[in-house]
Amino acid sequence: MKKLMLGTALLAMTASFASAQDVVRMGTEGAYPPYNFINDNGEVDGFERELGDELCARAELTCEWVTNEWDSIIPNLVSGNYDTIIAGMSITAERDEVIDFTQDYYPPTESSYAAIDTGADLKGGVIAAQTGTIQAGYVAETGATLLEFATPDETVAAVKNGEADAVFADKDFLAPIVAESDLEWVGEGVPLGGGIGLGLRESDAELKTKFDAAITSMKEDGTLNTMLQKWFGEEIGTY
The missing domain is CATH 3.40.190.10 (Periplasmic binding protein-like II)
Incomplete structure (x- = not known):
């Protein structure tokens, strides 16, 4: 569901997990x-x-x-x-x-778009997504303008304050927000991950x-x- 790895490849640690590890x-x-x-x-x-x-x-x-x-x-x-x-x-x-x-x-489950305006342009508009997520990676390939934020709450706030046309995130994260706010589902769900x-x-x-x-x-x-x-x-x- 969520999140795309950021940055370049990292070197793995060489020490293996010890069964005697306390915590x-x-x-x-x-x-x-x-x-x-x-x-x-x-x-x-x-x-x-x-x-x-x-x-x-x-x-x-x-x-x-x-x-x-x-x-x-x-x-x-x-x-x-x-x-x-x-x-x-x-x-x-x-x-x-x-x-x-x-x-x-x-x-595996769907990622979804939510917006205040049900006519939001998902292909050419500004779409908010959390940095380093599979959703951000997907938006970047759609032709829309990707607006990234460090936290998921900031992506939702960007739509509410007019910075973004829609937010794209895990449907299960957005569901209670859509149910309790003026955001609405827009477009089709996208299976990712x-x-x-x-x-x-x-x-x-x-x-x-x-x-x-x-x-x-x-x-x-x-x-x-x-x-x-x-x-x-x-x-x-x-x-």
Whole structure:
């Protein structure tokens, strides 16, 4: 679903994940509800917080949560600032050249446009998208003028204040905003990405195996589907 890797290729760390490691640091953005956000108590919350805690429990890992801005989330994983990315990150071939991914824990879904004016020009107008996302990459290839922002909230604000004709983002992110504001759906949905997975350093094969096994178990016993429907509604795609 979301997000295209920025910048040039990065060198992977050579140190592998050690099974004796005491704490696995779960890196997230904390700014993309309902996937992840910071609640009123200043804590990481949302679908990915609940999912991550369950995965760590099933993998018998002790985990702690770390937040990082989106535009540096891959470089700081590679640099060792945390051990996973669990932040609505779509699995793409370009990212997979730099980091590794678990199997998907969120099935492929649509990205959508939202605007105040239902006649917004999606091909020749100004379209807002978050920097470093697969949505930004898509807009850049459509012929529209891409207006990038560091956070998803800023992309929505750009439409509301007239800076942009429309915003292009994950439909599941935009859905509650459209329901509660004067924004409306415009145009057709666009399927992007190969689902969402945990990002890990290429060297952490053992950690990937642990998380893959935990995700598989959640798919097999229905827990993951229940969690998806809790956070995204009954119409969400399931496994």
